Amino acid sequence: xxxxxxxxxxDGIGVDVVIEARKVLDRAAALHGFDLGWTEFDWSCERYxxxxxxxxxxxxxxxxxxxxxxxxxxxxxGVPDHVSLWGLLIPIRRAFAxxxxxxxxxxxxxxxxxxKNRSAEELExxxxxxxxxxxxxxxxxxxxxxxxxFAVQESVFTRAGVERIIRYAFELARTRxxxxxxxxxxxxxxxxxxxxxxxxxxxxxxxxDVHSExxxxxxxxxxxxxxxxxxxxVVGSNLFGDILSDLAAxxxxxxxxxxxxxxxxxxEYPSMFEAVHGSAxxxxxxxxxxxxxxxxxxxxxxxxxxESAAARAVNAAVEGVLAAGEVATPDLGGKSTTADLGTAIAxxxxxx
Ligand code: NAI
Ligand code: MG
Numbered sequence: 001x002x003x004x005x006x007x008x009x010x011d012g013i014g015v016d017v018v019i020e021a022r023k024v025l026d027r028a029a030a031l032h033g034f035d036l037g038w039t040e041f042d043w044s045c046e047r048y049x050x051x052x053x054x055x056x057x058x059x060x061x062x063x064x065x066x067x068x069x070x071x072x073x074x075x076x077x078g079v080p081d082h083v084s085l086w087g088l089l090i091p092i093r094r095a096f097a098x099x100x101x102x103x104x105x106x107x108x109x110x111x112x113x114x115x116k117n118r119s120a121e122e123l124e125x126x127x128x129x130x131x132x133x134x135x136x137x138x139x140x141x142x143x144x145x146x147x148x149x150f151a152v153q154e155s156v157f158t159r160a161g162v163e164r165i166i167r168y169a170f171e172l173a174r175t176r177x178x179x180x181x182x183x184x185x186x187x188x189x190x191x192x193x194x195x196x197x198x199x200x201x202x203x204x205x206x207x208x209d210v211h212s213e214x215x216x217x218x219x220x221x222x223x224x225x226x227x228x229x230x231x232x233x234v235v236g237s238n239l240f241g242d243i244l245s246d247l248a249a250x251x252x253x254x255x256x257x258x259x260x261x262x263x264x265x266x267x268e269y270p271s272m273f274e275a276v277h278g279s280a281x282x283x284x285x286x287x288x289x290x291x292x293x294x295x296x297x298x299x300x301x302x303x304x305x306x307e308s309a310a311a312r313a314v315n316a317a318v319e320g321v322l323a324a325g326e327v328a329t330p331d332l333g334g335k336s337t338t339a340d341l342g343t344a345i346a347x348x349x350x351x352x
């Protein structure tokens with residue numbers, strides 16, 4: 001078996017962690033009898049600075065024939081962040097109907113939570129972020145009226161878009177602890193959020209076996225810290241889901257450990273896998289970024305490709321190395337480099 005993967009390392013630490021993740025994934029593939037064919041694309045803010053675009057005009061078409069897309073991170077000082085988001089990530093997510101951004105959250109062995117006295121079981125959850133519409137919209141602009149300058153930003157929530165992400169969350173809950181919590185803010189956001197809530201209630205009625213609740217985003221943020229054990233599947237809009245997933249990463253192993261998948265559930269287009277973190281310009285070029293998030297994103301990609309045994313092996317190798325604690329990057333309290341940790345995890349695959 002062979003899978004064609006588009007690799008987009010991007011900028012900053014994206015480049016460092018993708019190299020290490022490929023090392024691990026290639027090893028897993030060899031051990032499990034399949035092949036990963038990588039094609040590398042230099043699409044990045046660095047390319048933008050050189051050519052004026054993040055990717056070529058036909059970039060999305062170039063990706064369409066691949067079985068998966070493996071992305072590092074994009075973003076670099078001097079290039080506005082909306083350029084990297086709207087010039088690359090959002091066009092890919094939307095063209096390939098990757099409407100689910102799946103962000104599993106767990107406390108890995110050998111690491112501790114900033115929350116004291118919380119077990120791995122209590123912290124286990126998954127954030128299901130709507131990935132194609134909502135607050136991330138181009139509609140709006142700046143104007144100057146009689147009272148001065150103002151900006152208007154419109155959100156777009158479609159019935160079909162809200163329904164499919166909520167349904168995905170309920171289906172996922174059936175395979176887990178059977179609880180869904182929806183992030184809302186219908187007290188302050190009086191058009192889109194009541195619409196979201198109404199659709200949530202309608203979909204929930206079809207899943208009487210799943211416990212469902214709705215929680216305002218502010219209270220939910222507090223609850224994630226104070227009562228994380230009450231959460232299993234958390235579903236939120238594009239913006240709310242983004243914020244909650246960084247928070248969830250922060251209360252577990254930190255951003256260096258959090259993977260994510262931009263999933264096209266129907267499988268008609270390629271899905272894209274990346275770490276939750278960005279290009280981390282503050283530590284870029286130092287060789288000290290933690291590659292675990294990118295490696296775990298790779299495991300999610302293998303799972304999505306149907307290579308579950310290889311995905312499990314990668315997860316086990318990561319857990320084994322972290323539990324042993326001998327090879328750890330500075331964010332984990334160690335002195336090892338990105339390459340040391342990648343190499344150790346690849347070697348752990350051989351040993352298992
Ligand atoms: P960031 O995630 O890049 O960094 C936040 C903090 O976490 C930094 O102190 C960084 O050193 C640390 N950190 C992140 N990943 C780490 C790792 N693997 N190992 C050790 N430490 C790690 O977020 P920030 O600083 O807000 O954004 C930097 C750039 O990345 C911006 O240009 C932003 O737009 C971009 N970005 C890109 C994303 C993507 O490509 N999907 C996602 C998030 C941000
Ligand atoms: Mg984010």
